[in-house]
Amino acid sequence: MQQYNPVTPKILTELKAIVGEKYAFDDPDKLETYSRDETPDSKYAHQPEVVVLPGTTEEVAHVVKLANRERISIVPRGAGTGLACGAVPVTGGIVLSLERFDRIIEVNPEAMYMVVQAGVRTDEVQKAAKAAGMFYAGDPCSGDSCFIGGNLATNAGGNRAVKYGTTRHQVYEFEMVTPLGDIVHLGSRLNKNTSGYCLEQLVMGSEGTLGIITQATLKLKPLPAHVIDLLAVFPDVATAIAIVGHMLRAGLTPTCVEFMDNATVQSVERFLQEKLPNSDIGHYVIIQMEAESEEDLENKTVALDDLCSAHGAISVLVADSQKIWKARKAFTEATRVESAVQSFEDVVVPVNRIPEAAEACNRIAAKVGLTLRMVSHAGDGNIHITLFRGDLPETEWDRRLGSFQEELYEVVYRMGGRLSGEHGIGYKRKDLMQRFTDPVELDMMRRIKNALDPNLILNPGKIFDVE
Numbered sequence: 205m206q207q208y209n210p211v212t213p214k215i216l217t218e219l220k221a222i223v224g225e226k227y228a229f230d231d232p233d234k235l236e237t238y239s240r241d242e243t244p245d246s247k248y249a250h251q252p253e254v255v256v257l258p259g260t261t262e263e264v265a266h267v268v269k270l271a272n273r274e275r276i277s278i279v280p281r282g283a284g285t286g287l288a289c290g291a292v293p294v295t296g297g298i299v300l301s302l303e304r305f306d307r308i309i310e311v312n313p314e315a316m317y318m319v320v321q322a323g324v325r326t327d328e329v330q331k332a333a334k335a336a337g338m339f340y341a342g343d344p345c346s347g348d349s350c351f352i353g354g355n356l357a358t359n360a361g362g363n364r365a366v367k368y369g370t371t372r373h374q375v376y377e378f379e380m381v382t383p384l385g386d387i388v389h390l391g392s393r394l395n396k397n398t399s400g401y402c403l404e405q406l407v408m409g410s411e412g413t414l415g416i417i418t419q420a421t422l423k424l425k426p427l428p429a430h431v432i433d434l435l436a437v438f439p440d441v442a443t444a445i446a447i448v449g450h451m452l453r454a455g456l457t458p459t460c461v462e463f464m465d466n467a468t469v470q471s472v473e474r475f476l477q478e479k480l481p482n483s484d485i486g487h488y489v490i491i492q493m494e495a496e497s498e499e500d501l502e503n504k505t506v507a508l509d510d511l512c513s514a515h516g517a518i519s520v521l522v523a524d525s526q527k528i529w530k531a532r533k534a535f536t537e538a539t540r541v542e543s544a545v546q547s548f549e550d551v552v553v554p555v556n557r558i559p560e561a562a563e564a565c566n567r568i569a570a571k572v573g574l575t576l577r578m579v580s581h582a583g584d585g586n587i588h589i590t591l592f593r594g595d596l597p598e599t600e601w602d603r604r605l606g607s608f609q610e611e612l613y614e615v616v617y618r619m620g621g622r623l624s625g626e627h628g629i630g631y632k633r634k635d636l637m638q639r640f641t642d643p644v645e646l647d648m649m650r651r652i653k654n655a656l657d658p659n660l661i662l663n664p665g666k667i668f669d670v671e
């Protein structure tokens with residue numbers, strides 16, 4: 205990886221002059237927080253040399269220009285909830301946190317959009333939309349902690365992507381600072397636009413390697429009139445996951461289809477100390493449906509109940525929404541109690557191949573001798589696997605994890621799948637990206653990175669190495 209210059213005391217003074225004395229610091233105890241994300245393995249941590257908290261887009265641009273002039277690396281950071289080490293400063297340098305960009309600028313229910321700064325928490329976006337009688341459809345499970353700018357940068361998915369798509373489908377336009385320090389607005393508040401390259405879609409999902417997003421105009425939708433959550437419980441993983449295909453082929457259009465395997469259900473039950481239905485044997489599929497009227501809701505509920513029962517469900521219940529979503533969202537914390545060191549995999553396959561992919565995950569984990577927990581945004585073909593290190597010695601853990609990944613990704617790519625459905629490549633999956641991506645495709649990505657960031661100062665060492 206390319207070498208960068210250190211942040212000298214003189215440069216720290218200059219950074220303080222740009223963002224304000226208290227918003228640029230290098231105290232080691234404060235830097236620690238910015239050395240990692242939510243990846244539960246401390247081997248990925250890297251301390252920055254300095255953290256800056258700019259308050260305006262102009263300040264961000266100034267800091268980026270300085271970083272170019274001095275050849276210092278700079279890593280944009282949202283809330284640090286990422287699971288791919290995208291916000292980890294692997295070359296030291298500057299971490300630029302967007303935490304002061306916390307204002308909701310405008311909610312316009314009439315024209316169905318809202319304008320927010322990049323450091324607004326996703327659930328605050330949802331709440332502000334709802335308070336105006338509208339609906340923001342982005343819904344990552346980390347919504348109570350992640351920032352909307354981080355969602356754009358990672359193209360976050362989440363629970364409602366089955367019906368509404370991922371974050372990139374919720375965005376009209378955004379403001380960003382380019383890797384050279386220019387301020388630009390990408391996208392437009394238009395429903396169609398064929399005026400040149402679609403740069404906003406290139407930047408969304410680029411994990412902070414092509415620009416620093418400071419503000420976004422998001423799409424709003426009318427609030428659904430009726431929403432229901434059903435819990436279908438199945439006796440085995442294959443039958444549970446196969447329900448996705450049955451549902452889609454039957455023309456039912458769920459908002460969410462989430463899977464939790466039985467071991468995860470039991471972990472969550474222990475963690476929350478709340479009894480969950482059929483937790484002794486059941487694998488869960490949580491299905492959310494929206495309806496225009498009570499009659500429509502009743503018809504859809506009956507159709508789903510019939511479909512799940514006909515395809516092997518042990519029970520189909522109208523779920524206590526608050527309780528079931530709390531259980532679904534608690535899985536990361538619940539499984540962390542079982543093993544402090546874990547590896548999260550985030551594979552995605554075509555939706556019709558998801559039963560095979562789930563079977564492969566379990567088969568390969570058993571073969572290499574690793575314990576796993578599985579949840580899935582099943583309606584999107586996206587499987588989250590949590591592998592436990594437990595008390596394995598580090599070398600043995602690395603060996604087994606390497607074997608698991610090697611075999612699983614071979615299978616996933618043969619199915620037409622990819623390494624990550626929503627968490628991204630970051631630093632953690634960079635080697636796998638190199639190994640599994642078409643070299644021509646990777647070369648195109650490198651050329652884009654080189655063209656937009658000629659000094660390679662913005663978030664180096666992420667997604668792929670450039671040299």
Ligand SMILES: Cc1cc2nc3c(=O)[nH]c(=O)nc-3n(C[C@H](O)[C@H](O)[C@H](O)COP(=O)(O)OP(=O)(O)OC[C@H]3O[C@@H](n4cnc5c(N)ncnc54)[C@H](O)[C@@H]3O)c2cc1C
Nearest residue numbers: 282283284285286290345351353354357360361412417626
């Ligand atoms: C419990 C839990 C549940 C989760 N559930 C989901 C889920 O359902 N769906 C999902 O997609 N993800 C999920 N995640 C992962 C994570 O929350 C998302 O990737 C989220 O979008 C990251 O936002 P953040 O603000 O925390 O970004 P960070 O972690 O700070 O950064 C993530 C990446 O984005 C870049 N970045 C951040 N902000 C900006 C910006 N303003 N401009 C440019 N680049 C920027 C960083 O450099 C980094 O590469 C979950 C994580 C946890 C811990």
